[in-house]
Amino acid sequence: MYFDDKTILYFDGQFTKAVEATTNLYTQTMHYGYGVFEGIRAYETANGTKIFKAEEHFERLKNSCEQIHIPYKYNNEELIQKTYEVLKLNNLTDAYIRPLVFCSPNMGISRPNEVSIMICAWEWGAYLGEKLLNLSISSYCRPHPRSTKVEAKVCGHYVNSILASVEAKDKGFDEALLLDSDGFLAEGPGSNLFFEKDGKLFTPQRGNILPGITRATVIELCKELEISVEEGLFKPEDLQNADSAFLCGTAAEIIGVSSLDGKDFPIKWENSLGKKLQLTYKNLVLDKPLLQTQF
Numbered sequence: 079m080y081f082d083d084k085t086i087l088y089f090d091g092q093f094t095k096a097v098e099a100t101t102n103l104y105t106q107t108m109h110y111g112y113g114v115f116e117g118i119r120a121y122e123t124a125n126g127t128k129i130f131k132a133e134e135h136f137e138r139l140k141n142s143c144e145q146i147h148i149p150y151k152y153n154n155e156e157l158i159q160k161t162y163e164v165l166k167l168n169n170l171t172d173a174y175i176r177p178l179v180f181c182s183p184n185m186g187i188s189r190p191n192e193v194s195i196m197i198c199a200w201e202w203g204a205y206l207g208e209k210l211l212n213l214s215i216s217s218y219c220r221p222h223p224r225s226t227k228v229e230a231k232v233c234g235h236y237v238n239s240i241l242a243s244v245e246a247k248d249k250g251f252d253e254a255l256l257l258d259s260d261g262f263l264a265e266g267p268g269s270n271l272f273f274e275k276d277g278k279l280f281t282p283q284r285g286n287i288l289p290g291i292t293r294a295t296v297i298e299l300c301k302e303l304e305i306s307v308e309e310g311l312f313k314p315e316d317l318q319n320a321d322s323a324f325l326c327g328t329a330a331e332i333i334g335v336s337s338l339d340g341k342d343f344p345i346k347w348e349n350s351l352g353k354k355l356q357l358t359y360k361n362l363v364l365d366k367p368l369l370q371t372q373f
């Protein structure tokens with residue numbers, strides 16, 4: 079459950095019980111999906127609870143707002159401190175954190191008036207589960223970069239994600255993989271894609287994807303582990319012919335993919351580059367030495 083009658087959230091400068099927090103129904107966020115959010119994780123480390131990449135996530139929240147003309151009047155250092163307080167007030171150590179910037183009443187298709195912010199948190203296991211995923215290429219494509227600001231984490235974009243995810247699950251798959259409007263590989267509904275071929279990793283380039291903070295972290299880890307990684311435009315056939323693949327995101331972390339549209343990848347997850355990265359990523363978020371890993 080995301081909240082109960084004791085849950086405290088941060089709402090416009092105050093700590094409020096979730097069950098007592100109210101908002102207006104006449105907002106552009108409610109009616110048009112015109113708002114911005116983040117998904118962040120905190121981990122219980124040997125050095126206490128740590129929010130992973132807190133600055134990067136709040137910076138993206140700010141950039142997302144600026145890209146779609148939602149005024150951002152917040153100080154990110156202060157928001158990070160308030161987020162730690164939310165964790166403390168709810169006795170959370172491992173947690174998923176959800177900041178949301180939303181608009182005040184305005185039924186116009188116009189610039190927003192005032193904005194509000196709320197930050198809530200709850201305990202959330204791996205969002206796509208722990209078992210390997212059966213992926214399916216979606217009939218939905220990601221929004222066209224000339225239709226919206228695809229690099230902003232905008233509430234309304236997630237209608238596309240929900241449609242793709244529901245379609246995949248209705249067909250008996252675990253998750254969808256969306257192409258861009260030109261038919262190149264893009265991303266999952268809430269995660270980025272990497273695939274392995276001949277000992278190298280490949281990932282769709284920026285432009286038609288949400289550039290994930292986990293994706294950037296994986297690219298950094300590849301440098302540490304001396305794994306070659308190439309960003310580019312790739313066709314579905316490149317994934318169909320890959321040796322292994324994984325999805326990554328804050329909520330999903332790093333999760334292996336066993337098959338694409340019913341066809342298994344030839345390299346077993348345990349022997350893949352993704353598995354190495356999964357273990358190294360876990361060490362990183364837990365503040366442990368990176369290579370304290372048995373490969």
Ligand code: PMP
Nearest residue numbers: 268269270288290291292327328
């Ligand atoms: N793509 C989409 C569409 C997402 O919603 C997410 C989750 N925020 C990601 C990629 C991964 O981003 P991150 O690693 O920053 O969580």
